[in-house]
Amino acid sequence: MMRIGDCAIVLTTGDLTAAAVDAIVNAANHSLLGGGGVDGAIHRKGGPAILAACRRIRAEEWPDGLPTGRAVITTAGNLPARHVIHTVGPVYSRDPDVPRLLAACHENSLALARAHDLRTVAFPAISTGVYGYPLAEAAPIALGATAAHLARHPGTLSEVRFVLFDAPAYAAFAAALAALPL
Numbered sequence: 001m002m003r004i005g006d007c008a009i010v011l012t013t014g015d016l017t018a019a020a021v022d023a024i025v026n027a028a029n030h031s032l033l034g035g036g037g038v039d040g041a042i043h044r045k046g047g048p049a050i051l052a053a054c055r056r057i058r059a060e061e062w063p064d065g066l067p068t069g070r071a072v073i074t075t076a077g078n079l080p081a082r083h084v085i086h087t088v089g090p091v092y093s094r095d096p097d098v099p100r101l102l103a104a105c106h107e108n109s110l111a112l113a114r115a116h117d118l119r120t121v122a123f124p125a126i127s128t129g130v131y132g133y134p135l136a137e138a139a140p141i142a143l144g145a146t147a148a149h150l151a152r153h154p155g156t157l158s159e160v161r162f163v164l165f166d167a168p169a170y171a172a173f174a175a176a177l178a179a180l181p182l
């Protein structure tokens with residue numbers, strides 16, 4: 001755990017779909033219409049209201065799909081969370097834009113949470129599954145972007161939780177949190 005102003009950054013292991021927070025963040029794809037990994041689990045357990053809201057967002061705001069690094073918010077349907085923030089992580093490559101885009105996912109998701117007066121947000125390890133981002137590279141970017149955002153925007157958020165699916169993911173995030181330059 002680390003405190004930045006009034007907000008705690010917390011690491012846990014488990015299933016993101018069980019998190020009873022104001023918003024969980026979905027590692028989505030451009031289509032916003034579902035997929036595998038954490039995205040599949042969110043739609044499966046949250047029910048059809050999430051997909052219906054995503055279809056509306058596609059029709060009204062993003063007809064060509066949500067760009068990488070951007071975020072949108074919907075209901076969480078039947079999940080214990082109140083909202084789902086959908087963001088699209090980058091597919092891992094050596095392109096120098098990739099770390100910036102992963103940071104943008106975190107910054108834009110947190111900005112959206114603050115804009116909706118949400119206090120507690122839970123993230124998965126975005127891009128580290130199907131999109132192939134190595135955990136040891138993704139963890140410092142995810143935590144660094146989160147810590148910097150909280151330092152710049154104190155007040156609204158009280159907890160940002162990272163729900164890591166397995167022990168290697170937890171270990172990578174714990175090492176990165178301990179090494180954060182603060």
Ligand code: AR6
Nearest residue numbers: 015016027029035036037038039126127128129130131165
């Ligand atoms: N709770 C917490 N973490 C989870 C869960 C869960 N229920 N399920 C998987 N993870 P991924 P990406 C972890 O593949 O790499 C989808 O098809 C998983 O172990 O879900 O951003 C989308 O539609 C990994 O550490 O997301 C996109 O097409 C992390 O969540 C694409 O995958 C992210 O893995 C996005 O790929």
